[in-house]
Structures are given as structure tokens and as C-alpha cells.
Amino acid sequence: MTIYEHRDVITVSGGSANTLSLRMPGGLCRQVLIRALTDSTTVFRADLTDENSVIRRNYGYHTGEINDTDIRFPVTGRYTINITNASLTDTFRVILAVQEK
Numbered sequence: 001m002t003i004y005e006h007r008d009v010i011t012v013s014g015g016s017a018n019t020l021s022l023r024m025p026g027g028l029c030r031q032v033l034i035r036a037l038t039d040s041t042t043v044f045r046a047d048l049t050d051e052n053s054v055i056r057r058n059y060g061y062h063t064g065e066i067n068d069t070d071i072r073f074p075v076t077g078r079y080t081i082n083i084t085n086a087s088l089t090d091t092f093r094v095i096l097a098v099q100e101k
Contacts, residue, residue, distance in 0.1 A: 001099060001100075002099070002100040003030070003097055003098065003099055003100070004024060004027065004097070004098045004100055005095055005096065005097050005098075006019070006021035006022065006079075006094075006095070006096040006098075007093075007094070007095050008093075008094045009037070009091060009092070009093050009094070010083070010091070010092055010094060011089070011090070011091050011092075012044070012083050012086040012089060012090055012091075012092060013089045014089075015084060015085055015086050016082065016083060016084045016085070016086065017082075017083050017092070018080050018081060018082040018083065019080070019081050019094050020078055020079075020080050021078050021079045021080075021081075021096055022078065023077060023078050024075055024076060024077065024078070024079075024098055024100075025076065025100070025101075026074070026075070026076040026100070026101050027074070027075055027076075027098040027099050027100040027101055028072055028073065028074060028075070028098065028099045029048075029071050029072065029073055029074075029075045029096070029097070029098050030069070030071065030072065030097050030098065030099050031067070031068065031069050031071065031095065031096070031097035032046075032048060032057065032059075032066065032067075032068040032071055032081070032095075032096055032097075033065075033066070033067050033068075033093070033094070033095040033096075033097075034046050034059075034062075034065065034066040034081065034083065034092055034093075034094050035064070035065045035066075035067075035092060035093045036064050036065065036090045036091075036092055037090065037091045037092060037093055038088075038090045038091050039088055039090055040063075040064040040065075041063060041064065041087075041088075042063070042064060042086060042087055042088045042090045043061055043062070043063050043085075043086070043087040044061070044062060044083050044084065044085060044086040044087065044090075044092075045059060045060060045061055045062070045083070045084045045085045046059045046062070046066055046081060046082060046083050046084070047059060047081075047082050047084075048079055048080075048081055048096070049079065049080045049081075049082060050075075050077060050078075050079055051077040051078045051079070052077075056073065056075075056079075057071065057073075061085070075098055079096060081094050081096060
């Protein structure tokens with residue numbers, strides 16, 4: 001089994017930021033991790049959007065971290081992880097893990 005991980009550290013200022021994965025040939029999305037690194041009390045929303053601008057997963061308000069390991073859906077192409085409505089300017093670690101075919 002091969003795992004592709006898109007890893008990034010992004011700074012959210014003004015409430016939002018995003019990161020774009022490289023093109024994936026295909027696989028199953030197995031984990032979305034978004035963690036506030038500066039302040040664990042940062043409240044934020046996030047979503048996972050495919051290259052056709054379709055929101056594939058929408059996460060409501062969370063505090064400090066989203067660690068979705070129950071996710072299992074087929075992916076191909078590029079995906080954007082958007083962080084929005086952040087209560088503070090913060091730095092976030094973002095990991096998108098995909099099990100390749």
C-alpha cells in the first residue's frame with residue numbers, strides 16, 4: 001500500500017487561507033488533519049474542494065484541530081483545503097492523506 005500525503009503549513013490572516021495539493025492519479029482519501037499550531041483555542045471552519053469546485057467535505061466550526069480519520073472516498077486530481085472564519089491569526093498544519101491504488 002502506498003500513501004500520498006499533501007503536507008503544508010499555512011498562516012491564516014484575515015480569517016481564511018488555503019492549500020492546493022498536487023495532482024493525484026487516484027486513490028482513497030483516508031485522513032484530513034488541520035491543526036492550529038499557535039493557539040489551541042482558535043475556532044475555524046474548513047472544507048475539502050475538488051478541482052471542479054465541488055465541496056466534497058465540509059467541516060463546521062472546530063476549536064484547535066480537525067482530525068478526520070473516518071473519511072473514505074475516491075479521489076483523483078487536485079484538491080484544495082480551505083480554512084475559513086478563523087477567530088485568530090494562526091499558523092495551521094494541514095495533512096491530506098490518500099491511499100493510492
